[in-house]
Amino acid sequence: xxxxxxxxxxxxxxxxxxxGPVAHGTELVVIVPASxxxxxxxxxxxxxxxxxxxxxxxxxxxxxxxxxxATHPLRTAFSKKVLGRLPEEMETYWNTQYFKGILPPYVxxxxxxxxxxxxxxxxAVGYVPACRLNGQVxxxxxxxxxxxxxLDCQ
Amino acid sequence: xxxxxxxxxxLWAIFIPEPGVAQSANYHWGxxxxxxxxxxxxxxYFNFTYEQLKDSPTQANLDDLSLFxxxxxxxxxxxxxxxxxxxxxxxxxxxxxxKQLFFSVERLYLDYFINPTWRLRxxxxxxxxxxxxxxxxxxxVWTTSRPLVTEHIFALHATxxxxxxxxxxxxxxxxxxxxxxxxEVLDPKKTPVTFKNAGGLRLDYExxxxxxVGMSYLHFKMERPSFQPDTDLFGIDFHWEWRRFEVSGExxxxxxxxxxxxxxxxxxxxxxxLVHRLYAVGRYEYLQGTHFLTSGTRNSTTHLQIAxxxxxxxxxxxxxxxxxxxxxxxxxxxxxxLASVAMLF
Numbered sequence: 001x002x003x004x005x006x007x008x009x010x011x012x013x014x015x016x017x018x019x020g021p022v023a024h025g026t027e028l029v030v031i032v033p034a035s036x037x038x039x040x041x042x043x044x045x046x047x048x049x050x051x052x053x054x055x056x057x058x059x060x061x062x063x064x065x066x067x068x069x070a071t072h073p074l075r076t077a078f079s080k081k082v083l084g085r086l087p088e089e090m091e092t093y094w095n096t097q098y099f100k101g102i103l104p105p106y107v108x109x110x111x112x113x114x115x116x117x118x119x120x121x122x123x124a125v126g127y128v129p130a131c132r133l134n135g136q137v138x139x140x141x142x143x144x145x146x147x148x149x150x151l152d153c154q
Numbered sequence: 155x156x157x158x159x160x161x162x163x164x165l166w167a168i169f170i171p172e173p174g175v176a177q178s179a180n181y182h183w184g185x186x187x188x189x190x191x192x193x194x195x196x197x198x199y200f201n202f203t204y205e206q207l208k209d210s211p212t213q214a215n216l217d218d219l220s221l222f223x224x225x226x227x228x229x230x231x232x233x234x235x236x237x238x239x240x241x242x243x244x245x246x247x248x249x250x251x252x253k254q255l256f257f258s259v260e261r262l263y264l265d266y267f268i269n270p271t272w273r274l275r276x277x278x279x280x281x282x283x284x285x286x287x288x289x290x291x292x293x294x295v296w297t298t299s300r301p302l303v304t305e306h307i308f309a310l311h312a313t314x315x316x317x318x319x320x321x322x323x324x325x326x327x328x329x330x331x332x333x334x335x336x337x338e339v340l341d342p343k344k345t346p347v348t349f350k351n352a353g354g355l356r357l358d359y360e361x362x363x364x365x366x367v368g369m370s371y372l373h374f375k376m377e378r379p380s381f382q383p384d385t386d387l388f389g390i391d392f393h394w395e396w397r398r399f400e401v402s403g404e405x406x407x408x409x410x411x412x413x414x415x416x417x418x419x420x421x422x423x424x425x426x427x428l429v430h431r432l433y434a435v436g437r438y439e440y441l442q443g444t445h446f447l448t449s450g451t452r453n454s455t456t457h458l459q460i461a462x463x464x465x466x467x468x469x470x471x472x473x474x475x476x477x478x479x480x481x482x483x484x485x486x487x488x489x490x491x492l493a494s495v496a497m498l499f
Contacts, residue, residue: 044325053320053327055232056267062229084363091469095498096289098185101195101224101234106177 026148027130028078030141031118041125041140046082049125051093052102061123065105066114074111077145078127184470184498186222195224198236199498201292207490216242217494218292220260230267236260260311275316275333278341282316282331282356283308283370284404285391292496296400296425296435297462298474299492303419303441306486307408308372308387309349313341329358338377348377365394370406385410398427408443415453417443425464435462435476441486457481470498 030046032038037059041049048054049063057063068075070087079087094104108114114126119136130142177190186197198221204214219239226232241254263277280288286295286304316333335352352374359367370389376382391404405420423437439458462476472495479489 044322048320048327054270056229056270058270060229062226092294095184095294095469098197098498099199099222099289099291099294101222101232103185103188103195 026074026077026145028074028081028127028143028145029130029133029139030125030127030143031115031133031137032125032140033118033120033122034136034138036122036138036140038138038140043082043141043143046125046141047084050082050105052097052104055102057123064121064124066117066124066126067105067107068111068114069107069109073148074127074129077148078143081143081145184468186499193226195222197222197499199291199293199496201494201496203298203492203494205490205492207488207492209484209488210490211246214245216244220291232265232267233263234265235262272317272319275318276314278311278313279316279333281308281310281312281352281354281372282333283354283372283387284389284406285366285368285393285402286404291498292494293470293472293498296423296433296464296474297437297460297476297492298494299460299476299478299487301404301419301421301423301437301439302456302458302486303404303406303421303439306441307406307417307419307443308374309337309347309352309376311337311341312349312352312354313337314352323359326362327358327360329356331356335374350375350377350380364396365392367392383410383412398425398433400425415443417441419443431466433464433466435464436460437462439480439487454482456483456486458483458487472496 030041032041038057050065050067052063052065055062068078075087079085079090083090090104097104106117108117108126111128111132114128115134115137118124118126127143133139179187179189179191181187186195188195199218200216200220201218202214203217204212206212217240219242221237223235223237224232236259238258238260240256240258241252243250243252244254259278261277261279263275263279266274266276268274280290282288284304286301287310289295290300290304290310292298312333312335314333314335314337316331318329318331321328321330332355333353335349337348338350341348352372354370354372354374357369361367368389368391370387370391372387372389373384374387375384385408387406387408389404389406391402393402394400401422401424403420403422406418408417410416419439419441421437421439423435426434426436428434437458437460439460440456441458442455443453458478458480460476460478462474465473467473473493474496475491475493477491478487480487483489
């Protein structure tokens with residue numbers, strides 16, 4: 001009897017799994033001020049900017065990379081995609097950079113604050129979900145990411 | 155008139171904020187006190203050690219009290235200094251004294267960013283040989299003691315100029331630095347172990363985000379003793395980490411032009427996570443040769459083993475405890491216990 005119940009449950013799970021909603025990914029856009037001469041940034045360039053290996057942009061304006069708080073799911077996804085590591089795995093790296101007088105990217109409280117900073121700060125670079133983009137910034141990279149809970153744009 | 159303009163530029167650089175959303179002065183533990191509008195960053199670290207070594211009196215010591223100052227007056231310019239009070243006080247046989255206290259300018263340099271990838275440095279900087287020397291600060295390393303090969307076979311500072319850049323090789327970063335020392339002319343506060351002149355090359359390659367390899371070459375002559383000939387040093391090093399595991403090592407070979415009194419050294423270190431932010435550390439060291447830059451007569455082979463525990467309750471803070479033992483190590487790194495607490499502030 002128990003075996004049969006298990007088999008039914010397994011079939012039910014399979015059915016739900018197959019007929020449930022298909023998991024779509026989150027599309028993240030990397031943004032700079034609308035007036036920036038930058039048109040496109042590669043993953044490699046983003047990694048160098050966010051690790052603060054390059055401090056100066058091509059037009060001589062210093063880069064001003066922005067991050068969301070370390071626990072924000074979008075920050076985690078961005079960090080894994082661009083830097084290949086989780087934010088907490090970067091602690092040692094940032095300790096070392098601090099010893100060289102370099103601070104990690106500035107942390108803003110929210111996606112809205114991120115866009116506001118980017119709009120008004122020359123050299124700023126930030127990221128938001130594509131669906132929450134609200135203008136006056138320029139998109140320089142699109143990063144497809146795995147689905148992030150609570151970030152669906154409906 | 156030109157000096158008036160220079161003063162105006164200086165005051166403008168300090169007091170006129172950068173355009174953009176205003177940031178206020180802020181302090182973060184382990185990341186210093188930042189004054190974004192003035193482009194200043196003030197920080198530092200301390201290291202307090204306890205030593206119980208064979209044939210030496212037991213002592214506790216505030217080893218380092220270091221202050222970092224960074225000022226970016228212009229997007230292309232960055233001034234960095236590390237000023238240090240060393241051996242601030244020592245507790246020995248129940249008494250406290252400050253007999254060994256001294257002030258040192260650990261680093262003082264100006265970076266000029268020629269373009270996004272090329273940087274010119276002028277001043278006093280840490281000699282880029284191997285990996286340990288350029289990140290030697292106590293809160294950044296896993297053990298209280300320092301590997302012999304990173305300390306005894308070249309001068310730890312160079313004063314002169316360095317040009318650095320990053321190339322893309324197989325879609326990975328290859329960092330290159332070329333430097334020349336002129337300590338004799340430029341260094342206002344020489345340490346006893348100083349280059350008379352030197353030139354070197356450093357390559358760092360990022361094989362993957364978790365694995366870096368490096369190569370160093372240095373040609374130098376020491377200030378003292380003056381009889382020591384021109385010397386070549388070759389080094390290779392690596393650093394690998396996965397999750398919270400870490401393996402790193404450095405190898406160096408130093409050869410005077412006379413062919414006598416060469417020196418070979420290496421260390422291999424492993425870091426293993428135990429429980430919440432507690433790590434076990436093991437290190438083996440080998441040093442064969444004269445051991446000291448300032449002597450040319452001694453010649454022996456030293457083996458060292460270190461077993462250590464490090465606890466990092468937070469990123470800027472570390473407590474360390476280690477036991478060191480070895481063979482032929484009495485003169486350079488005697489057996490015994492070492493403990494320390496170090497913190498970035």
